[in-house]
Amino acid sequence: MRKTIIAGNWKMNHLGADAKETIQGLVAKVPQDVKPEVIIAPVFPYLSMAVEMTKGTPIHVAAQNMHWEEKGAFTGEVSPAMLVDIGVTHVILGHSERRTYFNETDETVNKKTKAALAHNLTPIVCCGETLEQREQGIMQSWIEGQIEKALEGLKAEDVKKVVIAYEPIWAIGTGKTASAAQAEEVCAIIRKKLAALYDAATAEDVSILYGGSVKGGNVAELTGSADIDGGLVGGASLKADDFLAIINNAVVK
Numbered sequence: 001m002r003k004t005i006i007a008g009n010w011k012m013n014h015l016g017a018d019a020k021e022t023i024q025g026l027v028a029k030v031p032q033d034v035k036p037e038v039i040i041a042p043v044f045p046y047l048s049m050a051v052e053m054t055k056g057t058p059i060h061v062a063a064q065n066m067h068w069e070e071k072g073a074f075t076g077e078v079s080p081a082m083l084v085d086i087g088v089t090h091v092i093l094g095h096s097e098r099r100t101y102f103n104e105t106d107e108t109v110n111k112k113t114k115a116a117l118a119h120n121l122t123p124i125v126c127c128g129e130t131l132e133q134r135e136q137g138i139m140q141s142w143i144e145g146q147i148e149k150a151l152e153g154l155k156a157e158d159v160k161k162v163v164i165a166y167e168p169i170w171a172i173g174t175g176k177t178a179s180a181a182q183a184e185e186v187c188a189i190i191r192k193k194l195a196a197l198y199d200a201a202t203a204e205d206v207s208i209l210y211g212g213s214v215k216g217g218n219v220a221e222l223t224g225s226a227d228i229d230g231g232l233v234g235g236a237s238l239k240a241d242d243f244l245a246i247i248n249n250a251v252v253k
């Protein structure tokens with residue numbers, strides 16, 4: 001179902017004490033009736049702690065990756081059932097950093113998306129183009145291709161449970177935010193693609209987030225756009241007060 005979501009991707013940051021401090025700050029200040037859905041994604045070793053600390057609060061906990069298999073000889077991997085077992089509810093899939101540094105492909109993102117849905121985990125599926133692709137004028141076909149391949153084989157009822165995050169690679173960790181118009185253009189392209197792959201009602205039901213240098217000062221303009229339903233936040237999600245500013249300033253439609 002379409003809703004406004006503010007998700008913090010901590011990436012490979014925060015030792016336990018720092019993670020604890022940030023979560024304590026959020027638990028103290030995120031009101032029970034907070035409007036956007038709030039999600040934090042710490043690294044694997046602190047997921048259980050995050051789940052325990054956020055029990056009874058509106059804060060959800062996501063993993064930053066997972067394997068698609070149930071169990072077995074996959075050294076170093078974590079399965080969907082294991083995440084569910086400890087109380088994780090969401091999982092970020094196909095982040096550009098995983099695609100660039102860890103051989104994540106459209107095919108593995110598709111397998112992971114299906115596995116997440118099969119376990120009632122909400123997949124946050126990332127897509128995004130490089131600056132080079134944008135300058136070559138192939139942004140639209142690239143994004144449409146990523147969406148089509150990530151969702152291949154999914155029924156409309158499943159796609160409604162998927163969250164999509166548009167993260168232009170040139171805007172991640174660079175301080176360069178896509179303008180609200182640029183971000184809206186691509187989020188609208190994604191929604192049109194969903195309507196073409198499924199139908200308009202299904203496309204309307206999918207939450208599409210923007211990620212890339214989202215901050216308290218730019219989130220209102222971004223989320224005020226028709227097709228942007230929230231933010232996937234990196235750097236500005238690490239400190240409770242920075243993240244709270246984003247949560248508080250997000251436009252909930």
Ligand SMILES: O=C(CO)COP(=O)(O)O
Nearest residue numbers: 009172173212213234235
């Ligand atoms: O990659 C991101 C979130 O997944 C965005 O990171 P920054 O907010 O640090 O640019």
